[in-house]
Amino acid sequence: MIEIEHIKKSFDGKEVLHDISGRFEAGRTNLIIGASGTGKTVLLKCIVGLIAPDEGNVFYDGRDFTHADRDLKTEIRREIGMLFQGGALFDSKNVQENIMFPLNILTDMTVDEKLDRVNFCLQRVGLENVNQKMPSEISGGMKKRVGIARAIVNNSQYLFCDEPNSGLDPQTAILIDNLIQEITKEYGITTIVVTHDMNSVMEIGEYVMFMHQGYKVWEGSSENISQAEAKELQDFIFANKLMRMMKSS
Amino acid sequence: MFLGSLFVNRESFRTYVKLIIDESILVGVGSIFIVVIVSTFMGAVTAVQTAYNLVSPLIQDYIIGTLVRDMTVQELAPTVIAIVFAGKVGSSISSGLGTMRITEQIDALEVMGINSVSYLVLPKVIAAVLMYPLLVILAMFLSIYGGYLAGTLTNIITEQEYIYGIRLDFNPFTIKFAMIKSVVFAFLISSISAYKGFFTKGGALEVGIASTSAVTNSCIAILLADYLLAQLLL
Secondary structure, eight states: OEEEEEEEEEETTEEEEEEEEEEEOTTSEEEEEESTTSSHHHHHHHHHTSSOOSEEEEEETTEESTTOOHHHHHHHHTTEEEEOTTOOOOTTSOHHHHHHHHHHHHOOOOHHHHHHHHHHHHHHTTOOSOTTOOGGGSOHHHHHHHHHHHHHTTOOSEEEEESTTTTSOHHHHHHHHHHHHHHHHHHTOEEEEEEOOHHHHHHHOSEEEEEETTEEEEEEOGGGGGGOOOHHHHHHHTTSHHHHHHHHO | OTTGGGSSSOOOHHHHHHHHHHHHHHHTGGGHHHHHHHHHHHHHHHHHHHHHHOOOTTSOTTHHHHHHHHHIIIIIIIIIHHHHHIIIIIHHHHHHHHHHHHTTHHHHHHHTTOOHHHHHHHHHHHHHHHHHHHHHHHHHHHHHHHHHHHHHHTTSSOHHHHHHHHHTTOOTHHHHHHHHHHHHHHHHHHHHHHHHHHTOOSSHHHHHHHHHHHHHHHHHHHHHHHHHHHHHHO
16 A cells, blocks of 8 residues: 655655655555646655655555655665656566566576566467567557556556557557456556546546645545546546537536 | 765665666766778778878888878877767767756755766766776777778779788887876866756756757767877877
8 A cells, every 4th residue: 555645745945745645555546647747757756766755755555755865765665666657668678578588587486487477478468479578669559558567567656647548549558457457356456547538437436636736625536426526627527528428418 | 166076975786786887887888980981981981081092102111001091090090080079979968968957857856965076977977987988998999990992982092001011110008098098088078068957957958058058069079088198199
């Protein structure tokens, strides 16, 4: 479980996160949603420690990450897997080397053990026979899957996904969403997904935190999101024609 | 702070051995071609221009060999090749790290709990410091040989005179001086370029700007260090 308390962050005097608190339980897909530029990715980066918050605390299963010393921070980070928006696969390494990378650095496994684990993870994300391909040779959807495989290869306890289905067609986007949810349930990990895609919200949103202009406006589940009263959330949900049609029907 | 973080929270020794070997091949072997071309012509041009300027009948032709040797060992090989090295390796380090930064590959390393500065930069700095002096030694031989070829093929100087000239009053300290310079230059080029690339912000345009800035700053640092070392050591 990850808890955040009173997170604040400013850039050049402009506050982009205003006192955000929340609790992300293990074994369910937690979504942070909102329009572009609303501070979702900044919040995610504060949680994983890529950006230091100005105020507030982040707790990983009760361990204070924000004020942890270097050793504890490293220990916690080695339990984290993250899928970046663009995949962030290492260009100079092929798919197999990319997925094997955390094992090479963080474990003492033998080459055969590592290879077995890589193939298992590739199979888990629905990819086979792509081990020797370079990142430039695979599609956007495949990159995301390889990114997920890399994120889970080291038995991560915490999975973070930044816009996992951006730039993907609707069918592939749903496949990626479902894959994230399956992995979360299967391994009982704490998953936080940052997205602005309402399809994702409806598909896998077990806990949803809605942000608007740096504020947490609403939290709840996808089942009761459409009944939420916050105007900003209503505007966000029913921004597209399909959702408006569904609402009116 | 940047250089300090190279040495904290490092990965295992074996991780670095492989990385340093890979970087050494990239930095060293990958630069041989340009070093061969530049140093050979550098020596050849030095020989021809020295001969052109030697108009006094009181100065013997073998001085051409001596001048090519001294200019090559003390200045041309370590310093001019350093400028070339900054252009080739410095820009490569900077643009490589800059691209990794903007495509979140460095963030990916950090999230895995890996000290990205140490993992990415330290092997490059060590590889440059190990390989550049070897490139300078190669450049010294080739530059002097280039002078020999240009001089003898165009009948500016005879083979015997050139050999006599390059052996005349040889001071071994100049080699030591060149090696000290090459280690300092390699460190400056690799660390400045890594710094510029590592802290790139923005997109492809900024990667290009970082790369240009890395080469410019490296060249200025090389020339300043060259002057300071000459003042201190000669």
